[in-house]
Amino acid sequence: MDGNSAQVSADLAKARNILLAQGATEVQLAETETERKKFWAGRKSTFTALGRLSPDYYCMDGTIPRKHLAEVLGGISQLSAQFGLPVANVFHAGDGNLHPLILYDASKDGDLQRAESLGHEILQLCIAVGGTITGEHGVGMEKINAMCIQFGTAELQQFHALKAAFDPRGLLNPGKAIPSLPRCAEFGALHVHHGQLPHPELERF
Amino acid sequence: MRESDNSLILRERVLAAIADKKSLQIIGGNSKAFYGRSITAEPLHIAEHSGILHYEPSELVITARAGTPLAEIETTLAAQGQMLAFEPPHFGTTATLGGTVAAGLSGSRRPYAGAVRDVVLGVRLLNGHGDMVKFGGEVMKNVAGFDVSRLQVGALGTLGVLLDISLKVLPRPETETTLAFSMTEAQALTAMIEYGKKNLPISAMCFDGEAFNIRLSGAEAAIAKSRQHLGGEVLSPINAETFWLSVREQQHAFFQSETPLWRLSMAPATAQPKLSGTWFIDWGGALRWLKTEENSETIFAAMTVVSGSACRFRSSLGCEFQPLTPELEKLHRNIKRAFDPHGIFNIGRLYPSW
Numbered sequence: 001m002d003g004n005s006a007q008v009s010a011d012l013a014k015a016r017n018i019l020l021a022q023g024a025t026e027v028q029l030a031e032t033e034t035e036r037k038k039f040w041a042g043r044k045s046t047f048t049a050l051g052r053l054s055p056d057y058y059c060m061d062g063t064i065p066r067k068h069l070a071e072v073l074g075g076i077s078q079l080s081a082q083f084g085l086p087v088a089n090v091f092h093a094g095d096g097n098l099h100p101l102i103l104y105d106a107s108k109d110g111d112l113q114r115a116e117s118l119g120h121e122i123l124q125l126c127i128a129v130g131g132t133i134t135g136e137h138g139v140g141m142e143k144i145n146a147m148c149i150q151f152g153t154a155e156l157q158q159f160h161a162l163k164a165a166f167d168p169r170g171l172l173n174p175g176k177a178i179p180s181l182p183r184c185a186e187f188g189a190l191h192v193h194h195g196q197l198p199h200p201e202l203e204r205f
Numbered sequence: 206m207r208e209s210d211n212s213l214i215l216r217e218r219v220l221a222a223i224a225d226k227k228s229l230q231i232i233g234g235n236s237k238a239f240y241g242r243s244i245t246a247e248p249l250h251i252a253e254h255s256g257i258l259h260y261e262p263s264e265l266v267i268t269a270r271a272g273t274p275l276a277e278i279e280t281t282l283a284a285q286g287q288m289l290a291f292e293p294p295h296f297g298t299t300a301t302l303g304g305t306v307a308a309g310l311s312g313s314r315r316p317y318a319g320a321v322r323d324v325v326l327g328v329r330l331l332n333g334h335g336d337m338v339k340f341g342g343e344v345m346k347n348v349a350g351f352d353v354s355r356l357q358v359g360a361l362g363t364l365g366v367l368l369d370i371s372l373k374v375l376p377r378p379e380t381e382t383t384l385a386f387s388m389t390e391a392q393a394l395t396a397m398i399e400y401g402k403k404n405l406p407i408s409a410m411c412f413d414g415e416a417f418n419i420r421l422s423g424a425e426a427a428i429a430k431s432r433q434h435l436g437g438e439v440l441s442p443i444n445a446e447t448f449w450l451s452v453r454e455q456q457h458a459f460f461q462s463e464t465p466l467w468r469l470s471m472a473p474a475t476a477q478p479k480l481s482g483t484w485f486i487d488w489g490g491a492l493r494w495l496k497t498e499e500n501s502e503t504i505f506a507a508m509t510v511v512s513g514s515a516c517r518f519r520s521s522l523g524c525e526f527q528p529l530t531p532e533l534e535k536l537h538r539n540i541k542r543a544f545d546p547h548g549i550f551n552i553g554r555l556y557p558s559w
Contacts, residue, residue, distance in 0.1 A: 004431065006429070007423050009426065065344060132344055133349050135347060158353065177351075
């Protein structure tokens with residue numbers, strides 16, 4: 001809640017009533033600054049707490065329309081069981097930005113690859129419900145293949161043309177943020193319309 | 206309201222223009238034809254490409270075709286207690302959503318609730334290859350790929366034909382109160398800076414040549430507390446609504462004039478530039494309208510000094526934007542070429558030659 005104290009008090013009362021009407025078992029209001037910080041510590045130390053549960057975790061950043069939260073969380077549980085890796089969900093429910101944390105152990109053979117595959121499936125689930133592969137952290141290299149699913153060939157070409165407007169010689173982080181069409185072709189994610197393979201001239205491996 | 210998906214027809218027109226090497230002039234409701242440079246090209250009417258596609262009040266998102274009347278969108282939102290928080294000027298009953306986004310103009314609530322650019326979540330458009338491309342989406346946060354949707358805001362149709370647009374919407378304030386104070390221009394500018402620093406539920410501050418007007422929005426208790434602190438004369442709800450509407454639509458007496466009207470954008474605390482004429486100050490000091498006979502060069506130079514920008518907004522001489530630096534001009538041209546390599550869309554509307 002923000003605004004001046006009268007606004008915050010009014011909004012708090014409203015929020016409390018909504019929560020109780022929705023079946024909240026208990027609604028606590030921080031009475032002091034120390035208590036307020038204690039409430040937030042619960043949220044702010046989740047990532048480090050999860051680090052105690054598992055030697056490694058892989059954090060995702062997909063964002064979805066809020067109405068699909070239950071469906072997507074259900075889907076993540078299913079994928080978690082399918083891949084045999086636990087997933088903890090810490091996120092901004094208010095704006096639909098999910099941070100599923102995939103728990104794995106990099107010292108075990110194949111665990112990292114399984115974690116990455118599971119993460120990729122979660123992002124596909126986010127795209128399928130009208131969401132995006134990244135809400136706030138962006139695309140560098142690690143999510144670049146998922147860009148081939150979220151965007152079609154024409155969009156990717158438009159992104160490359162726009163990048164060239166700022167960087168005509170391709171000096172700035174080439175290969176990052178926007179995948180090249182050959183990369184998407186190799187990844188096998190270019191959309192195929194009417195059975196026609198886009199860019200048949202591109203070499204595929 | 207008539208609903209129609211004209212995407213394919215519009216695409217055919219764009220492909221034909223590419224083939225015939227002709228340029229197109231994109232026209233929505235034609236309510237903002239005065240804004241931007243005057244051009245002559247084959248008209249591409251988009252008003253029939255109309256209709257609200259999704260509106261989910263609980264998601265705070267609306268998606269509509271570019272030709273949808275702005276009034277229809279606002280009526281639909283108002284029925285659910287919501288609004289376009291950037292308070293878009295209509296400048297006529299025919300205003301469309303596409304024109305609103307392409308013009309990129311926002312009203313008095315802009316410094317406090319965000320500009321049109323801030324609420325554009327996604328667009329589908331036709332680029333200069335005739336490709337139908339989709340960027341962004343209907344989610345609040347999205348950083349996949351470059352922010353192409355927001356690049357369309359204020360581009361005046363030079364970067365493509367907008368087809369569908371998704372916007373973030375907000376709940377209407379529980380209550381609003383407008384306070385008026387008799388003040389001089391200098392006093393009003395000082396008041397804007399002072400009140401802007403305080404934790405007040407402000408949703409508009411303007412000086413109309415005679416009075417400083419401040420609008421408060423929020424919970425009743427919050428407004429009551431601020432009113433006590435501020436004083437001033439309380440406008441009746443109907444007078445307040447009429448006043449802010451007259452500011453938004455430029456029906457206020459200040460704007461009824463034959464003198465050229467300039468739109469000056471600058472940091473809110475900027476000292477009043479030394480230009481002759483009369484002023485109307487909005488956006489808590491960040492937007493200043495100037496009625497003046499000063500020549501363009503003088504005004505552009507004055508704005509360069511304060512790192513602002515000017516536009517001759519309404520004048521018999523037509524609209525003219527602040528010239529770009531050579532570096533920015535090159536970048537703008539490159540961006541234009543990236544979207545419209547054949548030079549089809551609204552050539553010359555924003556700047557001469559492209």
